[in-house]
Amino acid sequence: MADKRDYYEVLGVSKNASDSDLKKAFRSLARKHHPDKNPDDSEAEHLFKEVQEAYAVLSNPDQRKQYDMFGHESPGGSPFGPGGFQGVNINLDDLFSGGFESIFSGMFGGGRSTRGRRGNDVLLRHVVSLEQVFEEQDIEISAKLSATCETCDGSGAKSPQDISSCMTCGGQGKIMQQARVGPFVQQMVSDCPDCNGQGKTIKNRCADCRGSGSDLREQTLRITIPKGTEDGLRLRHRGKGEHIQNGQPGDLYIQLEIESHAWFERDGPDLIMALPLGYPEMLLGTEVELPHIDGKPLAIPIPAGSKPSETIIVRGRGMPRRRGRGRGDVTVLLKLHVPPKVNKSMRATLDEMRESFGLPEGDIENAVRREAEDRRN
Numbered sequence: 001m002a003d004k005r006d007y008y009e010v011l012g013v014s015k016n017a018s019d020s021d022l023k024k025a026f027r028s029l030a031r032k033h034h035p036d037k038n039p040d041d042s043e044a045e046h047l048f049k050e051v052q053e054a055y056a057v058l059s060n061p062d063q064r065k066q067y068d069m070f071g072h073e074s075p076g077g078s079p080f081g082p083g084g085f086q087g088v089n090i091n092l093d094d095l096f097s098g099g100f101e102s103i104f105s106g107m108f109g110g111g112r113s114t115r116g117r118r119g120n121d122v123l124l125r126h127v128v129s130l131e132q133v134f135e136e137q138d139i140e141i142s143a144k145l146s147a148t149c150e151t152c153d154g155s156g157a158k159s160p161q162d163i164s165s166c167m168t169c170g171g172q173g174k175i176m177q178q179a180r181v182g183p184f185v186q187q188m189v190s191d192c193p194d195c196n197g198q199g200k201t202i203k204n205r206c207a208d209c210r211g212s213g214s215d216l217r218e219q220t221l222r223i224t225i226p227k228g229t230e231d232g233l234r235l236r237h238r239g240k241g242e243h244i245q246n247g248q249p250g251d252l253y254i255q256l257e258i259e260s261h262a263w264f265e266r267d268g269p270d271l272i273m274a275l276p277l278g279y280p281e282m283l284l285g286t287e288v289e290l291p292h293i294d295g296k297p298l299a300i301p302i303p304a305g306s307k308p309s310e311t312i313i314v315r316g317r318g319m320p321r322r323r324g325r326g327r328g329d330v331t332v333l334l335k336l337h338v339p340p341k342v343n344k345s346m347r348a349t350l351d352e353m354r355e356s357f358g359l360p361e362g363d364i365e366n367a368v369r370r371e372a373e374d375r376r377n
């Protein structure tokens, strides 16, 4: 193939031509040399094929990179197999509409083969407490994870003598399919169905992994829990997912799930809680103290004259913000605590209280009206 012309020269573009430059050049040249326009012209047929081959290689990012590095002497030979490029059938109409693109994008066996084989990603759930996500911290977790089988070292075979080259694909893992379309032979490369693209067959399988080359093993992972983590955050560990033969392992995702707290509910960086208080505390005011997630007691001041269903906001004592500095707030919803039973001495006290604090006698209608107006405002 010494007389093979440079692909950039064939298309008449520079080495740093963009994808759309390539497409434009290809379209106009392919139209010019199309067999429909040049019947029985072997020179035009040759040029048409040359243009197609150049575009097929340069429009594929991986192939273009390889061509830029090695030219026509690329390691592993021509991307079109031992037979070289055979040309594909493109309608003249497709060159005007852009319908040719799908033909070339499928030419190297599709994305799967060029990207290589890869194991599945694995999702692992891990429950943490609200206290644990208050500050960034490293923890260790143990889990049964996919790993290369130690018995067969990932080969999947009982012994190395049990591995032989696949007869169907000759150990390549890929097969070439040819179809005659009009005057051209179209070639497609795909994974060998007999060996699933592995290029080898196994006579006696490894008993420990049943030929898969990987097994589940107890492993300890160090993970960093970011401060202010919210429920459902996923941490990614590259290559800790499913291990497969002759391929990249998948990734492991650890999904953090936050245990529900005894009294707090969470709304982003804010914490929300309900606080039951007796009538005297609401009326006279007080200060309540509770143990808090930051290790310091949370003091909630109750002003005199508080009412049930009012809220008190304690600023800056919520969860840390995930980005930036500072913390959210604690919102305290006041609830009236009603004793489940009223005994004799309580009754006497309450009767006395009724005199001073009971329903406004003879003025109920006005009281109801005022309440409704308050509600509306």
Ligand SMILES: [Zn+2]
Binding pocket: 149, 150, 151, 152, 153, 154, 155, 156, 157, 206, 207, 208, 209, 210, 211, 212, 213, 214
């Ligand atoms: Zn094994």
Ligand SMILES: [Zn+2]
Binding pocket: 166, 167, 168, 169, 170, 171, 172, 173, 174, 192, 193, 194, 195, 196, 197, 198, 199, 200
């Ligand atoms: Zn095979």
